[in-house]
Amino acid sequence: MSEMAVNHAEHPPQAAGAGGGLWRTCAWGLLPLVLLAGLVYYVMTSGENILGRSPVSQDALQKLEFQRVVLRPNRILLQAINTGPGPVAVAQVTVNDAIWSFTAEPAGEVARLGRVRLSVPYPWHAEEPIRIALITSVGMKFEKTIEVAVETPEMGMASVGYFSLIGIYVGVIPVFLGLLWKPFLGRLGPGAMSFLISFTVGVLLALGVDVMAEAAEAAGRVGSSLRGGGMVTLGFLAGLLVLGGVEQSVPRAASGEEGGPSRKLVLAYLISVGIGLHNFGEGVAIGSAYVVGNVALGALLIVGFMIHNVTEGIAIVAPVAQRRVALSHLAWMCVLAGAPTIAGAVLGGFAYYDSFAALFF
Numbered sequence: 001m002s003e004m005a006v007n008h009a010e011h012p013p014q015a016a017g018a019g020g021g022l023w024r025t026c027a028w029g030l031l032p033l034v035l036l037a038g039l040v041y042y043v044m045t046s047g048e049n050i051l052g053r054s055p056v057s058q059d060a061l062q063k064l065e066f067q068r069v070v071l072r073p074n075r076i077l078l079q080a081i082n083t084g085p086g087p088v089a090v091a092q093v094t095v096n097d098a099i100w101s102f103t104a105e106p107a108g109e110v111a112r113l114g115r116v117r118l119s120v121p122y123p124w125h126a127e128e129p130i131r132i133a134l135i136t137s138v139g140m141k142f143e144k145t146i147e148v149a150v151e152t153p154e155m156g157m158a159s160v161g162y163f164s165l166i167g168i169y170v171g172v173i174p175v176f177l178g179l180l181w182k183p184f185l186g187r188l189g190p191g192a193m194s195f196l197i198s199f200t201v202g203v204l205l206a207l208g209v210d211v212m213a214e215a216a217e218a219a220g221r222v223g224s225s226l227r228g229g230g231m232v233t234l235g236f237l238a239g240l241l242v243l244g245g246v247e248q249s250v251p252r253a254a255s256g257e258e259g260g261p262s263r264k265l266v267l268a269y270l271i272s273v274g275i276g277l278h279n280f281g282e283g284v285a286i287g288s289a290y291v292v293g294n295v296a297l298g299a300l301l302i303v304g305f306m307i308h309n310v311t312e313g314i315a316i317v318a319p320v321a322q323r324r325v326a327l328s329h330l331a332w333m334c335v336l337a338g339a340p341t342i343a344g345a346v347l348g349g350f351a352y353y354d355s356f357a358a359l360f361f
Contacts, residue, residue, distance in 0.1 A: 070152040078118040092135040163345040171341025178313015185321035264319040272336040283344020
């Protein structure tokens with residue numbers, strides 16, 4: 001018996017299924033959200049059966065919301081979603097206040113929460129504004145304005161390379177330049193380091209405010225039936241789960257294990273992941289801005305993001321500024337914080353939707 005106790009003391013049982021426990025925790029955390037999403041979908045699609053018919057005519061509540069506008073040579077491709085309570089039929093399409101012929105898929109009425117794709121042969125001119133209006137069979141009018149017309153990029157190596165280069169300029173390089181301040185920061189005294197930590201907290205708070213403002217703007221463009229605010233909340237909770245998962249998957253120095261990463265190194269990694277999530281949404285904004293013509297106005301938007309993102313590198317390196325850190329750690333931090341901008345720019349350029357932007361901001 002004593003021998004078994006000695007063996008037990010010398011070889012303590014390891015935490016079985018630590019990774020499985022993390023996944024189970026995440027699954028239990030996601031379960032209420034999944035059930036809530038199912039309940040919301042059921043209410044949205046069967047609301048009349050639950051609440052009864054509205055006293056207002058469905059025709060008066062018709063609503064079509066633009067999801068995507070694609071410009072091809074001498075042609076405009078539209079995608080819209082019916083967010084009203086009943087079916088909608090597109091009867092006319094006007095471009096710059098003139099009626100144009102069009103083809104619709106599917107033809108005829110579009111069911112509630114259904115999508116319709118329209119093709120309009122129109123000889124648009126680059127860098128000129130385009131005003132598009134969809135008129136339903138009952139005379140309801142829904143408009144979309146493109147401030148500066150530019151051809152929508154098609155998926156290809158050249159376009160992917162272009163958006164990737166934008167992501168590198170905006171995300172990776174500025175974060176790398178911010179990390180280069182580590183030797184300078186390591187020579188600062190305690191007072192200056194306290195100021196630096198305060199500056200880091202300020203940068204993170206500013207990023208939080210910036211994200212909330214951008215998310216609110218994106219949520220306002222999402223169809224009312226799709227509940228942009230709910231998508232923002234879902235994205236926020238998913239981001240917290242990701243950060244919590246990263247934190248739990250990294251061993252702690254508090255465990256007393258020699259060679260384990262310090263709390264400050266873990267904090268630097270968490271800041272990198274958080275900034276990377278933010279920069280993904282930033283990349284989506286840049287890619288979509290190119291599609292709608294904003295980047296065609298000049299490089300000012302890209303330069304502004306570059307200057308803004310240099311401070312993110314300082315925020316990442318601040319917790320470990322006075323410690324020796326392997327270059328591999330700094331390289332991974334740079335990748336975690338900057339590389340998502342590349343993915344965001346590519347996705348924003350080729351598959352931008354307002355609901356997508358609201359979810360990832």
